[in-house]
Amino acid sequence: xxxxxxxxxxxxxxxxxxxxxxxxxxxxxxxxxxxxxxxxxxxxxxxxxxxxxxxxxxxxxxxxxxxxxxxxxxxxxxxxxxxxxxxxxxxxxxxxxxxxxxxxxxxxxxxxxxxxxxxxxxxxxxxxxxxxxxxxxxxxxxxxxxxxxxxxxxxxxxxxxxxxxxxxxxxxxxxxxxxxxxxxxxxxxxxxxxxxxxxxxxx
Numbered sequence: 274x275x276x277x278x279x280x281x282x283x284x285x286x287x288x289x290x291x292x293x294x295x296x297x298x299x300x301x302x303x304x305x306x307x308x309x310x311x312x313x314x315x316x317x318x319x320x321x322x323x324x325x326x327x328x329x330x331x332x333x334x335x336x337x338x339x340x341x342x343x344x345x346x347x348x349x350x351x352x353x354x355x356x357x358x359x360x361x362x363x364x365x366x367x368x369x370x371x372x373x374x375x376x377x378x379x380x381x382x383x384x385x386x387x388x389x390x391x392x393x394x395x396x397x398x399x400x401x402x403x404x405x406x407x408x409x410x411x412x413x414x415x416x417x418x419x420x421x422x423x424x425x426x427x428x429x430x431x432x433x434x435x436x437x438x439x440x441x442x443x444x445x446x447x448x449x450x451x452x453x454x455x456x457x458x459x460x461x462x463x464x465x466x467x468x469x470x471x472x473x474x475x476x
Contacts, residue, residue: 276473285441292357323386329386380425407428417444
């Protein structure tokens with residue numbers, strides 16, 4: 274296994290919390306109705322297209338045409354997005370900041386809409402600390418597409434075999450490995466610390 278010279282962090286559910294249920298448990302109090310709304314209206318497949326670069330205006334118009342009775346809650350998804358990201362995972366942030374302080378090359382690769390990422394970056398200053406970031410919504414590519422890993426490696430001069438990717442999604446971890454990277458699945462900060470140590474990186 275190659276020595277790791279580059280470390281790449283995902284952001285959502287690795288460095289900051291994300292949960293659409295936080296505002297929608299108030300907006301749609303009935304659990305079954307809320308589940309139906311996420312399964313049939315503001316679905317994961319719909320939301321990921323904003324991560325690919327589709328504007329919220331386009332996304333809302335598409336759904337409102339299909340589900341006019343749910344227009345208000347369709348708009349509420351973006352309107353209340355800030356509530357979906359209430360806090361950072363401080364123990365993960367500490368690990369990332371230690372890696373940077375110790376001289377490791379740290380960047381970030383995230384599926385994120387361009388405008389919501391700008392908002393997150395203003396709210397969470399630690400997102401400014403790594404050397405740089407690839408935001409899917411800014412380049413029109415999403416994980417686990419092979420092309421986004423290649424793009425990130427080119428943009429930041431990374432050698433894929435010497436790059437470690439940290440992500441909470443198994444399919445994104447697998448995508449990184451397919452692109453020739455090393456990768457670990459994030460579950461929590463203590464496990465990540467253990468995984469890093471096993472790879473020869475003490476934090």
